[in-house]
Amino acid sequence: MSILIEKLIINYPYFFAVILLVIGALTVLTRSSLFKKLFGISIMESAVFIMFIAAGNIRGGTEPILNGHNTGAVYINPLPSALMLTGIVVSVSVNAFALALIMRLYKTYGTTDANRIAELRKEVADR
């Protein structure tokens, strides 16, 4: 048991990533507000980003730049951070597109609640 706790403490970024992933997934699945669904997605994506970046980090490592000063030092792995930069760009574009869709839905239905929209859809004739 104590080994488990020790491992959790050492690997705390992964632990946080799992918690964030679960929070995000629950928010997406249980909340009916469209905004909260979007927040849930963002939280889930952040969880995966944290996992990647934690995987690239080495404790006590320096930035991987060859400038003559830090030769022989331990470098952190820059690749996961670079990949997650792309991931963040993707996530931002998803958010922008989702917000545009929410705007369009709000103009049509006057609400941003998924359950309310489902009720209203029966009233608004689908032409």
Added chain:
Amino acid sequence: MSSVTANLPVLVVIAPLFVAFILTTFARRIRLVEGLVIFIGILGFVGAGFLAANVFIKKTPMIYQVGGWPAPWGIELKAGNVSAFFLLVAAFVSVPVSLFSVNNLSDEVGGKERVTRFYVLYLLLCGAMAGMAVTNDLFNVFVLVEVATLSCCGLVSSRNRPRAAEAAFSYLIMATLGSTLILGGIGFIYIITGHLNMGFAHEGINKIWQSNPHVVWMAFSFILVGFGVKSALFPLHVWLPDAHSAAPSPASAILSGVAVKGYLICLLKILYNVFGCTLMREFVIHRILVLAGTVAIIAGSILALMQIELKRRLAFSTVAQVGYIIMGIGLMNTKGLSGTLFYLASHAVIKSVLFLSAGAMIAASGKKNINELAGIGRKMPITMAAFTIGSLGLTGIPLFSGFIGKWNLIVGSLELGNVIPAVVIVVGSVLCAAYLFPVIRVAYFEPVPEEDWKDPRLTQKIALISLALAVLILGIIPGPFLELAERAAVELLALK
């Protein structure tokens, strides 16, 4: 010429993406935009044909190193038999679909100035599909999956109806959930192997799986659920019927026909090229796939039977057909895999012709329920003939393309000594006939209505006829195409 051939794997990806951005600069000249889209579609098909011929004759995959950096450090594009096969399918289907949408979209997307946006998203989707076919890098898979997802959502929401925006939003949420899981799965593979290149990740994972089986389980389950959401595997299909029936008809055709298959090809490549056959058998991944496929076939077919709207019925039918492909991926022998690839190709063509002809009928009559389309076969003979050929093909009648795929799948499952998939395939075909033949019966054998419904204009007729002919040609002379599928299956199974 030889330098062009050597660069083909990257050209087929870059050309549509490049043209997509050029299109935005002359948004108002729709004729020019449409001409350019069809031109790039034909160019892409020719390119894919050259690439496939090259791979087929030389029998070695074409490898392109982006920026000239060799594999473990740089990004690698690899066009083997699987890639060439899917490229050919995607490039072929995209030409008639864009031909069908010529001069036809402004009503559905709400105004002429919005037509160009549709084409921009369409070309982005084509580029992403080509990229998914040739990429050999796991992070590239994620990026291309996201490009495809966002352009799919854009295509769905491009229809000028509130229902389309709603469907697009739920699609976006579900699909982003899926791609987050895919990224997580790729992350697990990267963490334990240190590689993103599929070949190196495969070597790494083979060395490490015995000591870290849990991480492999996590990676596999994240990737399966992620791609399952994207490709509408049965319990995760909830977004598909709304999205595919709310989209404009050409978009429904390309989404149901090609986009879903792109994700399936990615799943196939990750399962066979990264995890490999030994690992799939060790972790009973193949059994899970066969089970998931079986459930999807039955459930999707029954759900399709219950629909009264034509486009929704076709959309649910896609859920069932994805089941066949997933099942075939899990069969893990040459017959089963070549059957699944051939079925994937034939479904891409068939579902496109079904959605396009359904779209033409709905546009001409203004009716979207099946029983309201009574007698339409007499008024719109060419459209309904194309629909009939598509239905016969999907059901798997001999001499139509679906039959050869299903036959190989059945032979593949019997080779394993497993009767259940074979029985389910037959039952699925019967159910398929049960939900598609009533449309044909209503269209031909009900009294002809008074209304003035007409076949669509010439370009659309050409699109429908060429797709219907492709269904027949694939069914009657499958020779070289089936050979390519078999080589692809051998290539996939060669990696241990």
